[in-house]
Amino acid sequence: MARGDTVMRIPARKTDLDGNAVFGFTCNQCLNCCHHKKIQVNPYEIARIAETLGITTTECIALYTTGNGSYLKFREDATCPFLDTRGCTIHAVRPLVCRLYPLSRHVSDTGHEWFSELQPQKNCTGIYLGQGSIRTYINEQNAEAYMQAADCYLNMLWKMMAMLENLVADVEEQPHGQHPDDAIGVHTEYSNWMDMDVVVDRYCQIRQTAFPDDIDEKMRMHLDALYFWINNA
Amino acid sequence: MNKRAKKAITLAAAVTSLGTSLGVAPVDAQAAVDMFLQQGKKDSVRESTQGKIESTQGKIESTQGKISNQEKHIDPVNLNKNR
Numbered sequence: 001m002a003r004g005d006t007v008m009r010i011p012a013r014k015t016d017l018d019g020n021a022v023f024g025f026t027c028n029q030c031l032n033c034c035h036h037k038k039i040q041v042n043p044y045e046i047a048r049i050a051e052t053l054g055i056t057t058t059e060c061i062a063l064y065t066t067g068n069g070s071y072l073k074f075r076e077d078a079t080c081p082f083l084d085t086r087g088c089t090i091h092a093v094r095p096l097v098c099r100l101y102p103l104s105r106h107v108s109d110t111g112h113e114w115f116s117e118l119q120p121q122k123n124c125t126g127i128y129l130g131q132g133s134i135r136t137y138i139n140e141q142n143a144e145a146y147m148q149a150a151d152c153y154l155n156m157l158w159k160m161m162a163m164l165e166n167l168v169a170d171v172e173e174q175p176h177g178q179h180p181d182d183a184i185g186v187h188t189e190y191s192n193w194m195d196m197d198v199v200v201d202r203y204c205q206i207r208q209t210a211f212p213d214d215i216d217e218k219m220r221m222h223l224d225a226l227y228f229w230i231n232n233a
Numbered sequence: 234m235n236k237r238a239k240k241a242i243t244l245a246a247a248v249t250s251l252g253t254s255l256g257v258a259p260v261d262a263q264a265a266v267d268m269f270l271q272q273g274k275k276d277s278v279r280e281s282t283q284g285k286i287e288s289t290q291g292k293i294e295s296t297q298g299k300i301s302n303q304e305k306h307i308d309p310v311n312l313n314k315n316r
Contacts, residue, residue: 008307038306042254068246070253074308097305104304118304150255154301157251161299164248167241193247194254230244
């Protein structure tokens with residue numbers, strides 16, 4: 001979390017749930033959960049939103065996110081920037097946390113996954129069905145691809161954190177001279193690393209390969225570039 | 234600032250941003266950042282004072298059970314708007 005940033009977690013009324021836990025929910029689009037929230041977004045989700053809006057991830061990050069692309073930037077009236085009177089204007093590419101709600105998903109650094117059922121939103125008109133399963137609900141929300149993308153970036157994050165710990169512990173100077181990073185041209189300002197289009201554009205220039213239209217391929221290249229950087233710099 | 238320090242600062246910023254976007258508890262992402270920044274500051278001070286200050290040695294104690302919490306959060310700053 002960025003320094004000075006604050007969030008309040010929504011209390012969970014049930015937790016330590018697995019995919020087979022009984023759960024069912026029908027949203028009636030009251031839109032109450034689109035107010036007064038902080039919505040996490042990762043590079044994959046930003047790319048999906050950017051594609052739908054016909055803009056670059058750079059533009060999407062600048063226009064719609066805060067915390068260097070970590071959260072959606074809510075309006076002054078505390079509404080989601082993609083909410084209009086009819087509802088969500090990016091519903092087909094909404095972020096994972098919106099798909100999961102009123103659930104939350106937890107993943108440990110050992111790969112253990114579990115879910116929580118959050119306290120209902122005040123004035124929510126959704127209906128809890130008392131049947132079905134979490135896994136069924138997730139599939140209905142088409143959340144699987146978003147969960148997989150989150151896991152890819154999570155694996156990257158765990159590696160980054162381990163690398164940072166090692167950098168602190170390692171007090172030896174780096175050798176001078178040509179650095180492997182220069183060979184792939186991934187020197188960039190830190191604020192660009194989470195911008196998929198910027199990183200992939202450089203990656204494609206160096207490797208002399210076409211900039212992909214497919215977001216899954218772009219994500220693969222983004223992660224490849226990041227892995228190269230953390231392992232070779 | 235040497236390349237290692239530059240990389241660590243860049244990495245620390247990436248860890249913070251990516252950690253936030255994936256709901257990794259602030260203490261987990263920030264702990265690694267803060268430890269390096271403390272180390273980095275002491276290194277730079279050591280450079281300017283020619284090694285008179287001892288830098289903190291040792292690995293960061295990693296928080297057991299780092300967890301990514303993928304969920305909507307409440308924005309406490311704007312909580313009372315339009316209610």
